[in-house]
Amino acid sequence: MDLNVLKVNVSVKNISKEPLNVDKSNFTLYQDDSQVSTISPDDYNEVLSSSSLNAGKVSKGGLFFVVDKEKDYQLVYNEPGSGSKKDDKTLEFDIKGKDLMKKADTLQASAKALSSYIDVMIFGKNNDEFEKLTGDNKSTVVNTSTARCSRSVATACWTRAWRAISSSSRPTLKSCRSRTTISTA
Known part of the structure; x- marks a missing residue:
């Protein structure tokens, strides 16, 4: 069975003065309102690794998801806060399946x-x-x-x-x- 795997290359830069913890679990892909399954690639060097970023530092890597052809998706990044919902920051990115x-x-x-x-x-x-x-x-x-x-x-x-x-x-x-x-x- 062939799988359609979407690789999303991400780059996270810490623009604050406090350390920022980054992990692939901070990212979720949705098709409509349903969360999309992740998949592990053959080369783990390509995956966004967990790290603690000091001010001005960058972490880059890939996120891998099993997707349907020509469907639209939304990648959501949830920045881990202090535990309080008001401190958490969310970014959303649209991904067009036809493109x-x-x-x-x-x-x-x-x-x-x-x-x-x-x-x-x-x-x-x-x-x-x-x-x-x-x-x-x-x-x-x-x-x-x-x-x-x-x-x-x-x-x-x-x-x-x-x-x-x-x-x-x-x-x-x-x-x-x-x-x-x-x-x-």
Whole structure:
């Protein structure tokens, strides 16, 4: 079963003079009035870590949620106060699902283009959609890469494929096993 995982990159800066405790539990994602489930990513280095921020310091990281396609969401940040409801501060951010899906489609297209480059340039496979996916002439790419690359320097071919895709300003796809991660950053 494929899961749609929304990764929200957050940056929290302490603009007060007092230390600020930051934790991923300060953030909640809602679809309508329902709280959305969180999920743990494969790489825990990407998660917003718990920390105590001194004045002027910043903490950055990701929050991961299981979401439905094309639904709208609201990310709510509750600043921990002294325990009194009047001291607590809340910030709300709207996330438009249709905008995320457009970004996800772009990411999928980029992943397919990169895969096509790898098939053709490194593994010598025939990929009938190469020109459609990459915008490059397959014969030109193959002839150029064959002249420059041998099996012992496949890494150079990989680098060329990556640069070709990167230079066309196509974003890359981040995959979490059978899940697709959509970054809002």
